[in-house]
Amino acid sequence: xxxxxxxxxxxxxxxxxxxxxxxxxxxxxxxxxxxxxxxxxxxxxxxxxxxxxxxxxxxxxxxxxxxxxxxxxxxxxxxxxxxxxxxxxxxxxxxxxxxxxx
Amino acid sequence: xxxxxxxxxxxxxxxxxxxxxxxxxxxxxxxxxxxxxxxxxxxxxxxxxxxxxxxxxxxxxxxxxxxxxxxxxxxxxxxxxxxxxxxxxxxxxxxxxxxxxxxxxxxxxxxxxxxxxxxxxxxxxxxxxxxxxxxxxxxxxxxxxxxxxxxxxxxxxxxxxxxxxxxxxxxxxxxxxxxxxxxxxxxxxxxxxxxxxxxxxxxxxxxxxxxxxxxxxxxxxxxxxxxxxxxxxxxxxxxxxxxxxxxxxxxxxxxxxxxxxxxxxxxxxxxxxxxxxxxxxxxxxxxxxxxxxxxxxxxxxxxxx
Numbered sequence: 001x002x003x004x005x006x007x008x009x010x011x012x013x014x015x016x017x018x019x020x021x022x023x024x025x026x027x028x029x030x031x032x033x034x035x036x037x038x039x040x041x042x043x044x045x046x047x048x049x050x051x052x053x054x055x056x057x058x059x060x061x062x063x064x065x066x067x068x069x070x071x072x073x074x075x076x077x078x079x080x081x082x083x084x085x086x087x088x089x090x091x092x093x094x095x096x097x098x099x100x101x102x
Numbered sequence: 103x104x105x106x107x108x109x110x111x112x113x114x115x116x117x118x119x120x121x122x123x124x125x126x127x128x129x130x131x132x133x134x135x136x137x138x139x140x141x142x143x144x145x146x147x148x149x150x151x152x153x154x155x156x157x158x159x160x161x162x163x164x165x166x167x168x169x170x171x172x173x174x175x176x177x178x179x180x181x182x183x184x185x186x187x188x189x190x191x192x193x194x195x196x197x198x199x200x201x202x203x204x205x206x207x208x209x210x211x212x213x214x215x216x217x218x219x220x221x222x223x224x225x226x227x228x229x230x231x232x233x234x235x236x237x238x239x240x241x242x243x244x245x246x247x248x249x250x251x252x253x254x255x256x257x258x259x260x261x262x263x264x265x266x267x268x269x270x271x272x273x274x275x276x277x278x279x280x281x282x283x284x285x286x287x288x289x290x291x292x293x294x295x296x297x298x299x300x301x302x303x304x305x306x307x308x309x310x311x312x313x314x315x316x317x318x319x320x321x322x323x324x325x326x327x328x329x330x331x332x333x334x335x336x337x338x339x340x341x342x343x344x345x346x347x348x349x350x351x352x353x354x355x356x357x358x359x360x361x362x363x364x365x366x367x368x369x370x371x372x373x374x375x376x377x378x379x380x381x382x383x384x385x386x387x388x389x390x391x392x393x394x395x396x397x398x399x400x401x402x403x404x405x406x407x
Contacts, residue, residue: 025371027381029356030351031353032356
């Protein structure tokens with residue numbers, strides 16, 4: 001498994017926030033969300049779950065565990081949690097969010 | 103003064119030196135050439151366009167020159183170069199293809215420089231101030247359908263190639279140039295309207311045989327009247343197909359339009375917002391058609407609904 005997605009202690013306590021200086025733009029058509037990142041001039045197509053995660057991170061920095069609480073996901077099953085970890089890393093890779101350094 | 107107020111000989115002389123100042127849509131072009139026959143063709147196709155007197159206080163957008171080659175090969179295979187503000191951005195054409203070289207070169211000028219607009223690769227026609235956009239890949243029938251709509255559908259030509267959209271407001275500026283018809287489209291348009299005025303046919307270009315259709319006088323006279331995107335119709339010619347419109351979901355529409363813009367990424371947030379506005383305000387369709395008259399009727403009926 002890619003170590004970035006492993007549910008290690010380090011990964012679950014890592015805090016995430018939207019990238020510094022980010023003022024993204026949204027458009028929603030039907031069930032599809034389009035996000036424009038002015039820092040990269042790229043447009044991303046997102047589903048509703050990813051949008052909810054970004055909206056949470058817009059308000060505050062959170063760990064994966066806190067994120068799951070905000071999303072009202074009550075499970076400790078690794079298989080159920082891993083997709084959220086993966087989304088955070090994908091959003092990080094796209095430059096939309098970043099590890100939060102307090 | 104308009105171009106047709108000059109004789110062909112006078113225009114040819116002006117084109118040689120000092121060149122002409124030609125206003126087309128929002129652009130002011132300084133054009134010079136020594137290419138023979140170009141003046142006659144330009145006079146036929148662009149006769150109704152205004153010529154600006156010199157000196158002109160306005161800023162010239164493009165300095166275009168069609169330059170003959172000077173090497174020894176010019177004696178048996180003469181060529182012509184397109185230059186924009188000095189450099190020549192692409193390979194020369196045979197000298198007798200100066201007009202298609204000019205048309206393609208002018209497209210290049212706009213695509214490369216007119217980034218004050220969101221540039222959509224689409225034909226645009228309008229009824230009043232309501233614009234119908236016809237984006238399509240080469241071979242989709244975009245230009246042929248555009249020609250048919252203005253010849254018999256009562257639509258006004260804004261452009262055969264670009265929607266020049268002001269990103270902050272969303273209005274489209276007309277650029278009523280010639281319509282470049284290719285290959286079978288030339289005969290199709292001649293059959294569709296026997297009164298159509300076409301320039302000479304240029305065989306063996308990179309896109310096959312090309313002939314340019316003169317824009318209608320009403321469209322030239324309305325070259326300063328902007329229009330607002332109202333419908334987007336993506337045409338696809340299919341031999342023998344019955345004309346049929348199919349609604350495209352908005353999310354697909356957004357993707358198509360953003361992919362269609364030459365300078366979407368360059369525009370940044372303005373481009374994103376402009377594409378979003380078009381997607382929200384326009385109804386977006388796919389159009390399959392196999393017969394021009396049927397497609398024209400279908401699209402003309404569309405605005406009545």
